[in-house]
Amino acid sequence: MSADFLYGIEVVLNGLMAGVLYALVALGFVLIFKASGIFNFAQGVMALFAALTLVGIMEGQVPFAHLINAVFGTNIHHFGWQVPAILAIFLTVLVMIAFAWAVQHFVFRHLVGQEPIILFMATIGLAYFLEGVGDLMWGSSIRTLALGLPQGGSLWVEEMTNGLGGDDFYGFFIDKLDMVATLVALVLVAGLVAFAQYTKQGRAMRAVADDHQAALSVGISLSYIWVLVWSLAGIVALVAGVMWGAKSGVQFSLSLIALKALPVLMLGGFTSIPGAIVGGMIIGVGEKLFEYTIGAPYLGGATENWFAYMLALVFLVFRPQGLFGERIIERV
Amino acid sequence: MDGVAPYVTADGRQIGGVLMDMRGITLRFGGVEAIKNISFDIREGEIRAIIGPNGAGKSSMLNVISGFYHPQDGEVWFRGEKRKPMKPYQVARLGIARTFQNIALFEGMSVLDNIMTGRLTHMKTGLLAQAIWKGRAEAEEVANREIVEKVIDFLEIQAIRKTPVGRLPYGLKKRVELARALAAEPKLLLLDEPMAGMNVEEKEDMSRFILDVNDEFGTTIALIEHDMGVVMDLSDRVVVMDYGRKIGDGTPDEVRNNQEVIDAYLGVAHE
Numbered sequence: 001m002s003a004d005f006l007y008g009i010e011v012v013l014n015g016l017m018a019g020v021l022y023a024l025v026a027l028g029f030v031l032i033f034k035a036s037g038i039f040n041f042a043q044g045v046m047a048l049f050a051a052l053t054l055v056g057i058m059e060g061q062v063p064f065a066h067l068i069n070a071v072f073g074t075n076i077h078h079f080g081w082q083v084p085a086i087l088a089i090f091l092t093v094l095v096m097i098a099f100a101w102a103v104q105h106f107v108f109r110h111l112v113g114q115e116p117i118i119l120f121m122a123t124i125g126l127a128y129f130l131e132g133v134g135d136l137m138w139g140s141s142i143r144t145l146a147l148g149l150p151q152g153g154s155l156w157v158e159e160m161t162n163g164l165g166g167d168d169f170y171g172f173f174i175d176k177l178d179m180v181a182t183l184v185a186l187v188l189v190a191g192l193v194a195f196a197q198y199t200k201q202g203r204a205m206r207a208v209a210d211d212h213q214a215a216l217s218v219g220i221s222l223s224y225i226w227v228l229v230w231s232l233a234g235i236v237a238l239v240a241g242v243m244w245g246a247k248s249g250v251q252f253s254l255s256l257i258a259l260k261a262l263p264v265l266m267l268g269g270f271t272s273i274p275g276a277i278v279g280g281m282i283i284g285v286g287e288k289l290f291e292y293t294i295g296a297p298y299l300g301g302a303t304e305n306w307f308a309y310m311l312a313l314v315f316l317v318f319r320p321q322g323l324f325g326e327r328i329i330e331r332v
Numbered sequence: 333m334d335g336v337a338p339y340v341t342a343d344g345r346q347i348g349g350v351l352m353d354m355r356g357i358t359l360r361f362g363g364v365e366a367i368k369n370i371s372f373d374i375r376e377g378e379i380r381a382i383i384g385p386n387g388a389g390k391s392s393m394l395n396v397i398s399g400f401y402h403p404q405d406g407e408v409w410f411r412g413e414k415r416k417p418m419k420p421y422q423v424a425r426l427g428i429a430r431t432f433q434n435i436a437l438f439e440g441m442s443v444l445d446n447i448m449t450g451r452l453t454h455m456k457t458g459l460l461a462q463a464i465w466k467g468r469a470e471a472e473e474v475a476n477r478e479i480v481e482k483v484i485d486f487l488e489i490q491a492i493r494k495t496p497v498g499r500l501p502y503g504l505k506k507r508v509e510l511a512r513a514l515a516a517e518p519k520l521l522l523l524d525e526p527m528a529g530m531n532v533e534e535k536e537d538m539s540r541f542i543l544d545v546n547d548e549f550g551t552t553i554a555l556i557e558h559d560m561g562v563v564m565d566l567s568d569r570v571v572v573m574d575y576g577r578k579i580g581d582g583t584p585d586e587v588r589n590n591q592e593v594i595d596a597y598l599g600v601a602h603e
């Protein structure tokens with residue numbers, strides 16, 4: 001096999017793994033959109049907030065330290081303890097569930113039956129509110145997430161594949177963190193699918209996604225399901241936040257990954273969980289391959305910034321419901 | 333028919349005490365009074381019909397019973413207790429199941445899954461327990477499946493159990509919706525125009541199912557219907573509404589001979 005071809009495979013593999021990270025963000029969107037028809041613009045900020053909270057708890061940081069110090073004239077920043085990662089993750093999940101409850105109780109409960117555009121505007125407000133709260137709670141500096149996840153290229157993979165392409169080929173370079181992210185994403189998706197298919201809450205969730213009135217008539221509480229769905233989206237956001245945070249540090253630009261999830265959703269469809277995964281992978285592989293074969297040699301590179309949106313645009317023209325979305329049928 | 337003493341009908345069905353008692357219900361939408369001070373009761377084991385011309389307030393009445401509308405005035409008594417204002421899902425958990433005039437099914441789910449949602453109120457195992465004790469959740473699922481299978485057999489829809497509901501013809505959808513309501517083993521079953529839009533044959537099938545449900549499971553049924561003929565054959569007692577008022581209440585024969593009812597249905601000659 002020629003070295004060029006093998007490098008091509010390496011690009012595809014790396015693209016797949018990058019795609020998994022996009023998919024993680026898109027997944028959060030799909031969950032909420034399916035169950036409540038709300039396009040949650042705040043999903044990216046939720047990922048940021050979850051990651052910030054996790055780091056803050058692990059480092060034993062005092063939440064709202066600035067505010068407390070300003071009001072009471074104290075000078076506290078840290079509790080002076082370190083919280084083990086497992087416990088911190090558990091506490092962060094609790095925070096995300098509390099956030100889900102608050103969102104339902106204070107915002108969307110009052111907007112039931114409103115136009116989708118109004119619900120969308122509410123999530124934009126929510127995004128900025130949450131960004132502000134995150135800042136106020138944990139400060140705005142860039143943090144490193146020391147979860148002990150493996151980092152750097154995998155020597156094992158490199159050595160295994162070293163001899164494949166003759167002298168010009170030095171083996172595949174695959175980031176260990178990407179491998180972990182892929183594994184975590186697979187487990188998460190399998191868990192979500194099992195939840196939706198085999199638990200009574202999952203069945204209730206699918207029922208609510210399908211028809212609100214019918215769901216009420218069989219005894220399903222809509223607000224309970226919506227809190228459940230926002231909690232799940234919060235947990236997905238935590239996973240996405242951890243993976244992106246471990247890759248590039250926990251910083252406020254993290255909330256922009258939501259924009260990268262948009263083309264993923266246009267490809268995969270807004271209502272399909274497998275769609276989010278496949279869409280993420282197509283975008284991931286597509287942009288890496290395009291950069292490798294056309295972008296870098298002929299267009300001066302940096303095509304990864306816009307390729308996903310171009311692809312989404314093409315999709316919008318030919319298949320607006322996405323690959324897996326529900327068919328749009330206008331009956332006359 | 334007097335009082336609330338239990339009695340046995342001519343065809344041998346047991347009619348018990350008062351199950352649901354509506355007292356002085358008034359419902360307004362803005363300035364419009366959809367229901368004007370209506371009282372009636374539903375007795376255990378009977379088939380009770382609510383009839384009336386278009387816009388009489390029949391569906392509104394059903395929505396009051398099932399908690400979708402909240403009356404401004406009046407009391408709803410269920411099983412001898414005054415009911416607090418409730419959300420529809422709370423009413424469903426009391427054991428009151430319903431169908432809708434324009435069918436509300438989960439179109440993307442299979443027939444079986446749709447009917448299984450009817451069992452949700454009977455499932456007790458919590459979320460965590462389902463993850464930890466897989467066995468217990470499975471046993472519960474199996475027990476519920478048995479009841480669902482019984483309903484499927486009863487309504488003769490075995491052949492379409494795996495079909496997504498969205499693909500079914502109208503008549504079958506109506507039947508699946510009835511199956512979902514039945515799966516809940518309701519104490520009171522509310523049917524909103526169960527035969528609307530059906531041809532004669534489908535109407536006959538549906539009438540047979542309604543009678544059989546009442547007969548075999550002893551389910552109390554309150555139904556709304558347009559078609560006078562069907563109602564008179566099916567029901568033990570009939571409430572007649574017109575422009576939000578109650579203009580008749582009694583056995584089909586009593587109602588049929590009520591002058592006000594005849595006027596409402598046939599119109600009054602103006603002199």
